[in-house]
Amino acid sequence: MLVDEPPKDPEDWVFEIKFDGYRMLARVEGGEILLVTRNGNDWTSKLSGLVKAMRTMELPDGWYDGEIIMPGKDVPADFQALQGAFDSHRTGQIVFYLFDLPYCAGHDLRDVPLVERRAVLQRIVQRKPHPNVRFSEVFDVAPKEMLESACRLGLEGVIAKRRDSAYVGRRSSDWIKLKCKLRQEFVIAGWTDPKGARTGIGSLLLGVHGDDGKLRYAGNVGTGFNEQTLRELRKQLDALATDRKPFAAGTGLPRDAHWVRPDLVCEVSFGEWTRDGKVRHSVFHGLRSDKPADAIGEEPVLHEPPPDRPAAKPAKNSAKASPKTSAKPAAAVTLPPTLRISNPDRVVDPQSGITKIGLVRYYALVAPLMMVHLEDRPIAMVRAPDGIEGQLFFQKHLDRYKMAGVEQLAPEVFPGHPPMVKIARPEGLLSAAQMNVVEFHTWNGVVPTIDRPDRMTFDIDPGEGVTWPQIQEAAQLVRAMLDELGLPCFLKTSGGKGLHLVVPLKPQFDWDTVKDFSQAIVQHLARTLPDRFVAKSGAKNRVGRIFIDYLRNGYGATTACAWSARARPGLGISVPVRWDELQDLKGGAHWSVGSVHTRLDQGNQPWDEYEKSRVALAAAMKKLGFEPA
DSSP states (O other): OEESSOOSOGGGEEEEEEOSSEEEEEEEETTEEEEEETTOOBOTGGGHHHHHHHHHTTOOSEEEEEEEEOOOSSSSOOHHHHHHHHHHTOOTTOEEEEEEEEEETTEEOTTSOHHHHHHHHHHHHHHSOBTTEEEOOBOOSOHHHHHHHHHHTTOOEEEEEETTOOOOSSOOTTEEEEESSEEEEEEEEEEEOOOTTOOSOSEEEEEEEOTTSOEEEEEEEOOSOOHHHHHHHHHHHHHTBOSSOOOSBOSOOOTTOEEBOTTOEEEEEESEEOTTSOEESOEEEEEESSSOGGGOBOOOEESSOOOOOOOOOOOOOOTTOOOOOOSSOOOOOOOOTTOOOSSTTOEEETTTTEEHHHHHHHHHHHHHHHHHHHTTOOEEEEEOTTOTTSOOEEEOSOTTOOOTTEEEOOGGGSTTSSOOEEEOSTHHHHHHHHTTEEEEEEOSSOGGGTTSOSEEEEEEEEOTTOOHHHHHHHHHHHHHHHHHTTOOOEEEEOSSSSEEEEEEBOSOSOHHHHHHHHHHHHHHHHHHOTTTEESSOSGGGGTTSEEEEOGGGSTTOOEEOTTOBOSSTTOBBOOEEOGGGGGGOOSTTSSBGGGGGGTTTTTTGGGTTTGGGOBOSHHHHHHHTOOOO
């Protein structure tokens, strides 16, 4: 929808460049790529270079929406050069800007808010980037300033999209256009003879369809052509010659006009519409072969932007909710308009190329999944002000840093220490990431029953020389031991080298008792399988063997939270998994910030039975012969 004024409340919108090219949809399925125009024409064979580029990116199955352009010498996008590339079969320099993702990995994302679809798309594009396939960025500047800059650069204009809008295959007030000039498609219905030294044609006679479907005369265009375009246009027009006037209505038609069948469509910019419905100060930009002539009508211009509407309220997490997922990826948290990201393009991890704003967007995406693992738990954070290759800081208190959504806990939670903190709201993840936090670690207890832990954690911590298959085997052996004791355990990747096994407990015993019992379990395993396990920490003690870290069960000790990124090369993430998935995992960092989109459909589902599996420890202690102190 075309408007001549930006929205009154820009915080509810995102603003992208309006590219001067062809709208294109890419379908990826099983490694095969299909490129189609908005009218459903298959252009795959015309764009073999883009097909090859997209194959190198190993894109997940889905539909990708965007615009193809030809970078120009003096302008960012040259529409005539794009048309000429197809005519000359030189399409290797065409660039595909992707801006939306209606389907991904078997999931219908059309009803997912725009900013969430784009966050997934951005990570997909940046995972294995190719210079000819790019993510269409948004710009955090005032709309009028952005439009002015776009016009100075020779761009077509700006597209504004509501942050929470759904994906629809029709015009919508949720997607609006702000153009540098009036510009639209017209049907070519005839031409006039050239004058002077000009060859080919003098001008093109333009038409648009009215509401009644009849073609009416809309003026002509005689500038914007080069010699090659004039010659090629004349050949195409001669092939469409007819004695019948295509226009059903219109005045002021040239007397010496040559009529053609109204099959060709061209794009024209112009200064204004006259009162009698003709264009003034028109400039030809090129032919369009991606739109049918019978669909071309006058594009209306709204003189007021569409009214703003309140955004949907986010669903609240229940205090007793167990980790959940749904049939579609989790609904990401929208970045608050008050959150300003300093140095957004600073690279956090050189290996993956993930930037600070990329990490913030990651936490916005997984916040709904992560909050059920964070709720009411004291946390510790790992900050990386200079990226993960710089010095890392472990932070348990707010100190001088104030972060929206991060709250201090009562001093009684950890007497003798500065107040601990918790992530109280999803925005706390984002404001912490703005303060360069990469990792979030949680206690094994929640504030309402902080004197009695509600889970027991075993960290499979490999020593030097231990292989991944040995780690997988160790996890199974620990699980078998816990099963013998009647203790259910849930599995997640650590995001680093190993795996985490978590036993959900009824908050019954104090911290020292739970820690001592977890140590007794590890000691029993080390005695039973001394060639595989050790019960003492320290690198020298576990060369070629695995230390099952029970120390995470002490008061004030923490473990990386599910969905937390890790400050290691690649930015692996800790992800809940099912036990039958263990054999297919490639490592403790099987998923990363850059590849999380391949796991969002599962979410917390592998832990659906977690809450109802809580168990008391008394029976297990008796089986092992453990006596609480």
